[in-house]
Structures are given as structure tokens and as C-alpha cells.
Amino acid sequence: GIIAPTSRVLETRYQSWYNGVEMKATKRFSRGFMFSGFYTLSKAIDTLLNQGAGLTAGVANPFDLTSMKGRSEFDRRHVLGISWMWEQSREFDNPVVDAVLRGWGISGVSNWSSGNPINFTMGTDVALDGTGGAGRQLAQLVDGMTAEDVVRRDHASKDDFINQFFNTSAFVPVAQIPRGIYGNMPRGYVSGPAQANTDIAVTRTFGLPGPEGL
Numbered sequence: 001g002i003i004a005p006t007s008r009v010l011e012t013r014y015q016s017w018y019n020g021v022e023m024k025a026t027k028r029f030s031r032g033f034m035f036s037g038f039y040t041l042s043k044a045i046d047t048l049l050n051q052g053a054g055l056t057a058g059v060a061n062p063f064d065l066t067s068m069k070g071r072s073e074f075d076r077r078h079v080l081g082i083s084w085m086w087e088q089s090r091e092f093d094n095p096v097v098d099a100v101l102r103g104w105g106i107s108g109v110s111n112w113s114s115g116n117p118i119n120f121t122m123g124t125d126v127a128l129d130g131t132g133g134a135g136r137q138l139a140q141l142v143d144g145m146t147a148e149d150v151v152r153r154d155h156a157s158k159d160d161f162i163n164q165f166f167n168t169s170a171f172v173p174v175a176q177i178p179r180g181i182y183g184n185m186p187r188g189y190v191s192g193p194a195q196a197n198t199d200i201a202v203t204r205t206f207g208l209p210g211p212e213g214l
Helices: 095-101 147-151 158-163
Strands: 016-030 033-046 078-087 104-113 195-204
Antiparallel strands (some): 016 033, 033 078
């Protein structure tokens, strides 16, 4: 059999851009309460389809490098974070009530963020360009469909949201795409689901008995 040689071209062609603004508010600990929060509005763009250590996976279309420009994998347009703590430091005259109620505290950390971008690829080397780009070649939209049609879908229920987050009918099935072409779906146009996380903690502070003066 014939063994085809493999070659790789290394370039410093990749670029990235980041623009953002961050706002922060802080209330220092006083009267048993503290608060801290921040909000970030940003946009990260680069020309790298997949990010990771070592050599990059390559490009979607080696004949049109402009198709690589899009939102970075880590881009989250909106990020909001809040942390707070309240502690019961009041002393009660009744020793029994004081022993039960004093020293309790509650704190929480909440984070909300919009979704990361999603890339839609062929999964098969449709272009047949010899680069082995099965996982890099961008998907093909149905004639008349735009990238906006991919996300323009109302979900009837939570199960519907999970089963079909985006409009799958906006894409041409890979088996129906003629070989030798590149897809036209923009990179990073669609955002995945937003994320929200909250952690609550209940604590109590109390002193240990010991010799006076310690």
C-alpha cells in the first residue's frame, strides 16, 4: 500500500480581542453584616476554533481564514456574582437565651452567567481537503436559513428545552451535503444555556472554656 506523509504548518497567525467593563460594590463588615458583588459585561473574540495545551487542532477552512473569527470558547457576555454574610453578635440578658441564640451566622455565594458559545461542525470531512478536518468544518445551513433561525425557537416545556435546545431543522443533514464544500454556519454565534449556582452556609461561633486570661 501507499503511505501518505503527514505534514503540519506552524504559524503565529491566531489573534484575540477582549473588551469588557466590570462594576463592583462592597459593604465592609459592620453590625454583623457584609456584602460584596460584581458584574462583568464583556466580549472575547479570537480566531482559534478549539483551545487547549500544545498544538492547535487546525482551522475550519484553510482557504478562508476569516471564517475562524468568532466568540472565544470561554466567552460569557454577562457574569454576576454576589457574596454576603450575617452574624448574630447581640448579647442577651438571659444567659439561657444568650447561650442558644448568640453566635449564629448565615452566609451565601451566588453566581449567574450567560452561556458559552456553541460551535456546530460537520463531524465528517465533507470538504475532502486533505487536512482531516472532520471535527472542524462548520455546519451547513438550509437555503434561506440564517444563524438567527438556529436560536429562534420557543420551548413548550422544560423537557422540550432539554431535548431540542436549538432549531435542528435549520441545518442540512451531513448525508445530503455535496462533497467538496465548506459549511456556512458562523463560528460561536449561538450561546449555550445560562448557568446559575448558589451556596448557603449556616455557622455558629462559640468560645471554648479555659483558664482566665487566655
